Amino acid sequence: MCNQKNLQDKQTLASDASLFPETKMKIKWICGLLLASLSAVPLSSQAAERLNVLCAADNDWCELMRNSFESETGVQVSMVRKSAGEIFAQIRAEAGNPKTDIWWAGTGDPHLQAAAAGYTEVYKSPQLDKLQPWAQKQAEIAGYRTVGVYAGLLGIGYNPEVLKRNNAPAPKCWKDLLTPAYRGEIQIPNPNSSGTAYAAIATLVQLQGEAEAFAFMKKMNDNVNQYTKSGSAPAKALARGEIGVGITFQHDLLKETVAGFPVEVVSPCEGTGYEVGSMSIVKGAKNMASAKRFYEFALRADVQSLAVKANAFQVPSNKAATIPPRAPRLETVKTINYDFAKYGSEETRKRLLKRWDDEIFSLPR
Secondary structure: OOOHHHHHHHHHHHOOOOOOHHHHHHHHHHHHHHHHHHHHOOHHHHOOOEEEEEEOOOHHHHHHHHHHHHHHHOOEEEEEEOOHHHHHHHHHHOOOOOOOOEEEOOOHHHHHHHHHOOOEOOOOOOOHHHEOHHHHHHHHHOOOOOEEEEEEEEEEEEOHHHHHHOOOOOOOOHHHHHOHHHOOOEEEEOOOOOHHHHHHHHHHHHHHOHHHHHHHHHHHHHHEEEEEOOOOHHHHHHHOOOOOEEEEEHHHHHHHHHOOOOOEEEOOOOOEOEEEEEEEEEOOOOOHHHHHHHHHHHHOHHHHHHHHHHOOOOEEOEOOOOOOOOOOOHHHOOEOOOOHHHHOOHHHHHHHHHHHHHHHHOOOO
């Protein structure tokens, strides 16, 4: 391999009086050409732009975003897909020496918690006024350390074939999840790893009151077959016919329906919560310029309109983006007045997760 030191050694050799004159001249000529070519290569071309992304959307959408951004910009993207709760834990653990530049997607509550703890960067996009009010409000609550990129409704899914085999009725409301016929048939994510599950706990607490919500979850535990690591896992289990009922976001359930699986989607009759999927730049990001470039890319209407190619049915935050025709809309469903500031705080999250671990997860199933 040729380098400056090797070339210097060859030049020294070329000056040795013991060599034939024509040999010395040839070596000097070759070294001169190589040195000139090395000095002509700009440093910027030797190190391509890079970006490290943690993605909390479904894997197909993560890959679509990575491939589209790389194709448009030439930036080399390293992207890892994890649940929102796992990403928050990683960013917190790496706060002293961040290995991630940007966190894209996932429920907004952990993004707000990361913002409050100072793990994410203040950045106010020039595209902010192009976004839906709920996306702008998410940014305001966080002191512009995060922003909304999509919205999604929490729901109940069921597999009618499985319920028919078990002679169980279709659920219509949250209260129906206590039905004895669902014993061992319900999947819901674990809130320690899943932002989806934390949103479900926060929704039940806001609907019923904290004491009543935890009493409800204790009774529902009798019917729970598994607390999954991933927020979208219950939808996939429904599609495979492994369970009869799943609690997750409606867009994840709808993805399985569109794919042809027997999955039905329900907006609970009492009302339901919703997420503002968000995006945050990590404080101290090593590739800050590329992170801001991705941030602006992800807020564009044309980019958000690509989501349907990955069967992502969330409502985009850019007002000009195309909403997938089958996407569940906030204005057509009975929703709670979700208190994002309170339930997006680290203090509330820690307290609710500890109570869930102590009173629900510790129960036998």
